[in-house]
Amino acid sequence: MSLLQSIKNYVRSRSIHVSYVDVGSCNGCDIEVLACLSPRYDIEQYGIYVHNNPREADILLVIGAYTPGWEEKLATLWEKIPEPKAAIAIGNCPISGCLFNRPHTYIDPPVAKHIPIAAEVPGCPPRPTEILAAVLAVAPIVFRDFEVKR
Numbered sequence: 001m002s003l004l005q006s007i008k009n010y011v012r013s014r015s016i017h018v019s020y021v022d023v024g025s026c027n028g029c030d031i032e033v034l035a036c037l038s039p040r041y042d043i044e045q046y047g048i049y050v051h052n053n054p055r056e057a058d059i060l061l062v063i064g065a066y067t068p069g070w071e072e073k074l075a076t077l078w079e080k081i082p083e084p085k086a087a088i089a090i091g092n093c094p095i096s097g098c099l100f101n102r103p104h105t106y107i108d109p110p111v112a113k114h115i116p117i118a119a120e121v122p123g124c125p126p127r128p129t130e131i132l133a134a135v136l137a138v139a140p141i142v143f144r145d146f147e148v149k150r
């Protein structure tokens with residue numbers, strides 16, 4: 001492995017930048033993601049930082065049952081995130097539609113049909129510790145030796 005790749009691996013393991021998008025939720029999962037920022041969970045102690053700008057993100061957290069109105073917007077958002085990147089589905093909504101998945105509702109789950117999903121965190125809502133664990137588990141798999149694996 002080259003010295004440059006070693007440096008990239010080192011930096012990426014300690015600086016994971018996360019952005020999140022809500023494609024139609026009850027806000028329960030948003031609250032759990034925001035709880036990760038609170039002093040109790042203190043996401044930054046793990047080297048995870050939250051951004052509004054997808055161009056600065058490595059990982060996209062997707063919350064909510066996918067509604068067709070998001071088709072272009074989610075694809076555009078995903079395109080804006082530079083490689084290497086990964087998306088994680090947070091909660092039951094992006095996995096199955098959860099309680100919104102009923103006859104005659106206007107949703108189209110799972111989100112994995114629309115952008116590649118690297119991991120799913122089930123729950124209604126999942127705990128902040130489970131969200132943190134998913135980010136920390138996915139990051140090394142996606143980012144370590146990225147240039148070598150390409």
Ligand code: SF4
Nearest residue numbers: 025028091092093124
């Ligand atoms: S998984 Fe549950 S808590 Fe999360 S957005 Fe869906 S309905 Fe709300």
